[in-house]
Amino acid sequence: MKVISMVPSWTETLLCAGVNVVGRTRFCLHPKDKAANAKNVGGTKDISWEKVRDLQADFLLLDREENTKEMAENSPIENLVSHIREIEDIPPFLTTLGERLQNDLLLNYSDRWQKVAERKITSRSLANIPGIKEWITPLKDTCEQFVYLIWRDPWMCVSSNTFIGSVFHHLGLSGYHWSNEEKYPQIDVNDFDRNKTLLLCSTEPYPFHRKKDILKELGFSCAIIDGEPYSWFGYRSLLFLEENGS
Template sequence: MRVVSLVPSLTEAVAVSVPGVLVGATDWCSHPPGLDVTRVGGTKNPAMDRILALAPDLVIANEEENRAPDLDALRAAGPEVLVTEVRTVPQAFRELERVLNVCGATARPGWLDEAEAAWTRLPEPSSATTAVVPIWRRPWMVLGRDTFAGDVLARLGVHHLYATHPERYPRVPLDELRAAAPELVVLPDEPYRFTADDGPEAFPGLPCALVSGRHLTWYGPSLAEAPRVLAEALRAAHR
């Protein structure tokens, strides 16, 4: 089995669970550290010639991270393309198990059991903190409806104020974000690399939680420690 992954989360999951099957991954696939495979460009602009030169049996992708025309072109060229959809934590576990099985895993990896247990034993939030969750700046974009990161935060007691917006990642002017009167601003370090300076500059007077984008948006081995890491960052913002 020869696999090319176009999704950083899935790259990490496959690399640590089915060693040796990955032959290609995107330039953004940073985990596990030291991954030695051919790089095939970005998630939104993969290099088709490099992918096909690897003669993969399977290309793994995601309906949000990768573009449908690219996936159609790959299918037309011959490789099987497996497209995942991950918009909730439970869905992440189902899709991870499906991907690993197709990639040849002979048993469910221990990290997946640990991750599912970590999220299952989370207590039901007794109250919710309202938040805005920017994912980009220039222009400002935030989490909207039906997102994996939104579900992650909801399970940790954070309700983001654009959860019912018609768009999944709406562009919202900064003055409108401020006017929404959130109790908290959650700033991940990816896809835009927000830093500790961004919050006080853009949202003066509001508590800001700088969180790991990998723990907020990735659905792979990081899921096992994500509840603890994110909860600590959220608590720290209120100190």
């Protein structure tokens, strides 16, 4: 079967499982050697329906948070839509995909995700957060919480009621994660105690690694963290949690 995937996480997962992905977004980067063979049909919020029709795929793969409602409503071909809010949402959807595509590897991924979801969670310290790429300023002994930043000007962060928050929970770090009712709230970093708060600056979507001097001047404990294993909810985050899970 031929699939067009407009979800970078699913594109990587399908390609790793040997699925024939014929169309993708311009943000579908992994795995590089295989993703390059699929035709770019747009972005996560925009799509060329002409290119979709030309590919004659069996179905279009979307996600409720990654893509727009209009993409599902206007699709000229069958579409399958995921809604991944937490780790527990992944196994059943992978089972659906595996059965739809008759793919044993996807079913295997589903079983492995289920084991991750059922794993007993133990706590870990802020000093042992997996995925840290670089400490911009040292971790203070007085730190009691962290804020996961995804944007600057304005400052925006990720709350605990997201897939990223679910990953931190399964890593034993939920007790430290600053929470808000909004999933991706705009914040003022000056509202946080500089002695008690660690700023985790994600590698995506904002290029924090280019703003190290600005981050140092803020006066917080601060680190650059690899955002992909925390937000790419398919095969990439599975390997990450299997390696680093509690």
